[in-house]
Amino acid sequence: MSSLDTRLGVLRGTAPPIPHNARTLAALTANPSCDRRSLLDAVGIDKDALAAHLGLPRPLRKSQLALDYGLAFERKVTAQAGAPLVPLLRQALCLTPSEVSYEDVNSVGSDDDKSPLKLRRAHTRSRILSAAHRRTDDPRTLLDHPVLRLTVAGHQAYLEPDIIAFQRDGLFHVVEIKSFPVIHGQPDPIKANAALTQAAAYVLALRELLASDDLPTDRVSDTVILVNPRNFTRHPTATPFRAHKQIKNLSRHLGRLRRLPELLDKLPPGTTFDLAPGPDQRPTRPRGELVAALATVRPYYTPGCRHHCDLAFHCRAEARNQGRTEALGARVRDDLAGIDTIATALALIDGHLHPSRDQKDITQALRHAQRIHADLQTDSA
Ligand code: SF4
Structure with missing residues (x-):
C-alpha cells in the first residue's frame, strides 16, 4: 500500500x-x-x-421507488445477454448482426454476483486492449459492467460505465443506460447534459487506458449512446449524442483540480x-x-x-x-470578488472599514447601490 x-x-x-x-x-x-x-x-x-x-x-x-425503477430498467435492457440492447445499438452504431456479441464483466472468474473491482478492471483492460490491437479474432463487441480507471487529482479512481461497445474497426463507444424518458426523441436537457458529463468521464478513462498502451486516443468516440425509456413506456430506445463539449469541460476541470497531496498537506x-x-x-x-x-x-x-x-x-x-x-x-x-463576508461589505459601505486599493471600485459600486436603495425607500414611503 x-x-x-x-x-x-x-x-x-x-x-x-x-x-x-x-x-x-x-x-x-x-x-x-x-x-x-x-x-x-x-x-x-x-x-x-x-x-x-x-x-x-x-x-x-433518491426514493427507493426511483432506484428500483432504474434498476429494473437496466435489467430489462441487459437481460438475456443484452438481447434487447443489441438491436438498439446495432441501429445506433450501424453494426452488422455478425459483429455483435456480449460479455458481462460483472462476475469474472467468480461465482459471486460481483467480482472485486481490481479483477474486473484487469479483465476490462485486457479485453479492450486485445480488441484495440486486434490481437485475437475475439468477436465480442459489448462489455457489460466494465471497470475503468481515471486519474483524478493525481489519484486513481475506478469507474463503472454501464456498457462499452466497440466495433470491429476498433472504435469504442460508451453506452449509458438511464431511466429518464426520451419523449418524441427529446430527453430532458438538464438530465441529458448530466448523463453526457458522466459519460465524458468514461470516455476520458477509456482514452487514458488506450494511451497507456500507446494506442491513439481518437479510437474512443465522442459520440455517446444514451439508452432511455421511449416516451411514456418502458420500452428502451438508443440515441447517439455528441459529447464533445462535456468531454472538453470535464478534461479542463480535471486538469485544474488541486493535486491531492497538496490538499492533504494542508x-x-x-x-x-x-x-x-x-x-x-x-x-x-x-x-x-x-x-x-x-x-x-x-x-x-x-x-x-x-x-x-x-x-x-x-x-x-x-x-x-x-x-x-x-x-x-x-x-x-x-x-463582490475580494470581499469574503457580508459584514465586510457593510463596513465598507458605511465607512467603518477603509477599502484597500483592490476594493475601491467595488466599494464605490456598493455605495452607489446603497444610495439607489435608500432613494427607492424614500420614494415609496
Ligand atoms: S461547498 Fe463543496 S462540499 Fe460543500 S456542498 Fe458545495 S460542493 Fe459540497
Whole structure:
C-alpha cells in the first residue's frame, strides 16, 4: 500500500472507500473550486452517510421507488445477454448482426454476483486492449459492467460505465443506460447534459487506458449512446449524442483540480472523517468532531450545491453562520470578488472599514447601490 493510500485510509477510518462515480465526476464540473468536495471524493468518504450522521437533509437521496425503477430498467435492457440492447445499438452504431456479441464483466472468474473491482478492471483492460490491437479474432463487441480507471487529482479512481461497445474497426463507444424518458426523441436537457458529463468521464478513462498502451486516443468516440425509456413506456430506445463539449469541460476541470497531496498537506495532524461505526454499524463519532474536521478543508459553497452534493445543507449553514457572501448566491459572490463576508461589505459601505486599493471600485459600486436603495425607500414611503 502506498503512503498516499495510507494517509487516505486514516482520513476514511474503517469504512471502505466510496469510489468516484459518474455522479461525483460530473459534480466536479459543477463546482471545481471546492477543496472540501475534492478531498472528500478523493478519500472516498461516504458523504451521504456523513450527512445522515450530522442529521442533515440529504438532497441527492433518491426514493427507493426511483432506484428500483432504474434498476429494473437496466435489467430489462441487459437481460438475456443484452438481447434487447443489441438491436438498439446495432441501429445506433450501424453494426452488422455478425459483429455483435456480449460479455458481462460483472462476475469474472467468480461465482459471486460481483467480482472485486481490481479483477474486473484487469479483465476490462485486457479485453479492450486485445480488441484495440486486434490481437485475437475475439468477436465480442459489448462489455457489460466494465471497470475503468481515471486519474483524478493525481489519484486513481475506478469507474463503472454501464456498457462499452466497440466495433470491429476498433472504435469504442460508451453506452449509458438511464431511466429518464426520451419523449418524441427529446430527453430532458438538464438530465441529458448530466448523463453526457458522466459519460465524458468514461470516455476520458477509456482514452487514458488506450494511451497507456500507446494506442491513439481518437479510437474512443465522442459520440455517446444514451439508452432511455421511449416516451411514456418502458420500452428502451438508443440515441447517439455528441459529447464533445462535456468531454472538453470535464478534461479542463480535471486538469485544474488541486493535486491531492497538496490538499492533504494542508490538513492539521490527526484530522479524520471516520464515522467510527459501532458493533451495530451505526456511527459513534461525536458530531462536533466531524464538523470540526470538515472545517479544516476550504469549501466553495454555491446555492447550486444542493443539486450535486450531499453536504449542501451543512455548507449552506456554515456560509450563513459565517456571514459569507456565497450564502447570497454565486452571482453576489462573484460580483463582490475580494470581499469574503457580508459584514465586510457593510463596513465598507458605511465607512467603518477603509477599502484597500483592490476594493475601491467595488466599494464605490456598493455605495452607489446603497444610495439607489435608500432613494427607492424614500420614494415609496
Ligand atoms: S456542498 Fe460543500 S462540499 Fe459540497 S460542493 Fe458545495 S461547498 Fe463543496
